[in-house]
Amino acid sequence: MDIETLADNFELLGPWEERYRYLIDLGRQLEPMPEAEKTEQTRVRGCMSQVWLTHEISAESPPKLHFRGDSDAHIVKGLIALLFMAYSDKTAEQIRQTDIKALFGRLGLESHLSMNRRNGFYAMVERIRALAEQPAAA
Amino acid sequence: MSAAEAATSTLFDVDAIRRAFPILDQQVRGRRLAYLDNAATTQKPQVVLDALVRYYQHDNANVHRGLHTLAERATEQYESARDRLAEFVNARDRSEVIWTRGTTEAINLVAQCFAQSELKAGDAVLISELEHHSNIVPWQLACERSGATLRWIPLRDDGTLDLSDLDALLQGVRLVSVAACSNALGTMHPVREIADAAHAVGAAVLVDAAQATVHQRMDVQAWDADFVAMSGHKAYGPTGIGALIARRSWLERLQPWHGGGEMIETVTLEGSTWNEVPYKFEAGTPNIAGAIGMAAALDWFDGLDHAALLKHEQALLAATVAGLGSIHGLRFIGTAPVKAPIVSFVIDGVHPQDLATLIDQSGVAVRTGHHCAMPTMTRFGIPGTVRASMACYNSFQDIQQLIDATETAAEILS
Numbered sequence: 246m247d248i249e250t251l252a253d254n255f256e257l258l259g260p261w262e263e264r265y266r267y268l269i270d271l272g273r274q275l276e277p278m279p280e281a282e283k284t285e286q287t288r289v290r291g292c293m294s295q296v297w298l299t300h301e302i303s304a305e306s307p308p309k310l311h312f313r314g315d316s317d318a319h320i321v322k323g324l325i326a327l328l329f330m331a332y333s334d335k336t337a338e339q340i341r342q343t344d345i346k347a348l349f350g351r352l353g354l355e356s357h358l359s360m361n362r363r364n365g366f367y368a369m370v371e372r373i374r375a376l377a378e379q380p381a382a383a
Numbered sequence: 384m385s386a387a388e389a390a391t392s393t394l395f396d397v398d399a400i401r402r403a404f405p406i407l408d409q410q411v412r413g414r415r416l417a418y419l420d421n422a423a424t425t426q427k428p429q430v431v432l433d434a435l436v437r438y439y440q441h442d443n444a445n446v447h448r449g450l451h452t453l454a455e456r457a458t459e460q461y462e463s464a465r466d467r468l469a470e471f472v473n474a475r476d477r478s479e480v481i482w483t484r485g486t487t488e489a490i491n492l493v494a495q496c497f498a499q500s501e502l503k504a505g506d507a508v509l510i511s512e513l514e515h516h517s518n519i520v521p522w523q524l525a526c527e528r529s530g531a532t533l534r535w536i537p538l539r540d541d542g543t544l545d546l547s548d549l550d551a552l553l554q555g556v557r558l559v560s561v562a563a564c565s566n567a568l569g570t571m572h573p574v575r576e577i578a579d580a581a582h583a584v585g586a587a588v589l590v591d592a593a594q595a596t597v598h599q600r601m602d603v604q605a606w607d608a609d610f611v612a613m614s615g616h617k618a619y620g621p622t623g624i625g626a627l628i629a630r631r632s633w634l635e636r637l638q639p640w641h642g643g644g645e646m647i648e649t650v651t652l653e654g655s656t657w658n659e660v661p662y663k664f665e666a667g668t669p670n671i672a673g674a675i676g677m678a679a680a681l682d683w684f685d686g687l688d689h690a691a692l693l694k695h696e697q698a699l700l701a702a703t704v705a706g707l708g709s710i711h712g713l714r715f716i717g718t719a720p721v722k723a724p725i726v727s728f729v730i731d732g733v734h735p736q737d738l739a740t741l742i743d744q745s746g747v748a749v750r751t752g753h754h755c756a757m758p759t760m761t762r763f764g765i766p767g768t769v770r771a772s773m774a775c776y777n778s779f780q781d782i783q784q785l786i787d788a789t790e791t792a793a794e795i796l797s
Contacts, residue, residue, distance in 0.1 A: 261412075261744045262744075262791065262795060265740075265741060265744070265795055266795055269795070269796070293734075293735065293736045293751065293752050293753075293766060293767055294734060294736045294766075317734055317766075318734035318736045318737050319734065319737050319796060320736070320737045320740050320741075321736065321737075
């Protein structure tokens, strides 16, 4: 499912309870991250929940970035799933062009992007953007 | 309404109190705001806001220096605030009140002064396993600097301190620093008992009263504390103001920790002499408006019927425990028999952060995380808790909103 379809689905959902149930379900469908990949290098610093992020760069030209991630908190996992719909298997240029704030705003989830949350999720967005700027992703 | 609720509500008019706090009358996320994060900071009554505005509109000047009318008015109000605070905490003398930015700065002041002149290698400082980081880290720094070691009183499973080995723990201890009330679990500690044991071996006693200020009658003499640290913002006053109340003999003995204006008597380029106590510890222009605002908050708070307030708080605590206790898998962290109205809980298999995110959707403000007490969380083997903490303006409706929100969240996350 691409992010636009998801946003349409999300808008059909009524109260916040349904939106969060849906978000948690998305997290459950996230590509599993092998335990061996959950290292100090892949850990994203957050305040409360644990968050990990790894990536692979495809051999295509221009290359695409594929992400795998996980969290011990269900809602954060759902947010990671959303994030990957927007960012994963995209080129560095596509990642740069993505307005993640506008997208989360449309979903009514913008507060999760605020620094105050300190849930590691904000830091994850920053790390994805930084990875897209690395020479290997160009 | 239960019989207990009816009994307290006739004595204690929560609606009238709520009207004094304009911030409470608002909606968040389309729901009525239920503010239950009072251990983090309390809201401020209108009289405190008015005092701050009045000071800046009419009386603002620097204190102690000018001879003009505004300077006199500002000094008069600022020093009256010191009298008010001294009276509120039952200090032995007004000169025992030092203004600080808050509890954290008050503890750091004592820790740094002790590191400079009182602690040496072989000495020990005793804290507990249930302290806020602001009553742990300053002592780690002081011990590092002086070569002293840090020990702690262990915690029992119910969140009370295990004092059975206190006499052994106190050997070689120069200072004991404990909270009167835990911010993370709400446990009230037997401060006087600890102080007596500490004094018996010649150790000084610091009490962190940040949480206790509004949940019990503060009396530094009843505690027999050498130092008491407190914050204005946890007692209906402004942020950035607090106090250290210290025994005068200690203030005479300790050296200043911050240098600057106000704290000196004479300055030559070769050296300086110190102003008298308490000014010796108050370098620089103080938070004048904050002190005036804090005094206004204490005035307002003292006007409440405290016996009725404590009953009201305990009824809120009982209602919270009863309501949340029926949620499947919910576990309270901290079940001490004597507790402030602070409830910490986890739900088995549910991450506290998920729980808090969903509770927030219902307009309920609670705190989630380690509550700046990571050693306590480690002791219980959890990453954090959800914490609801009550104040005088909380109603049974707030508690019901919390219970409903937690039930909904638990159901979504199950």
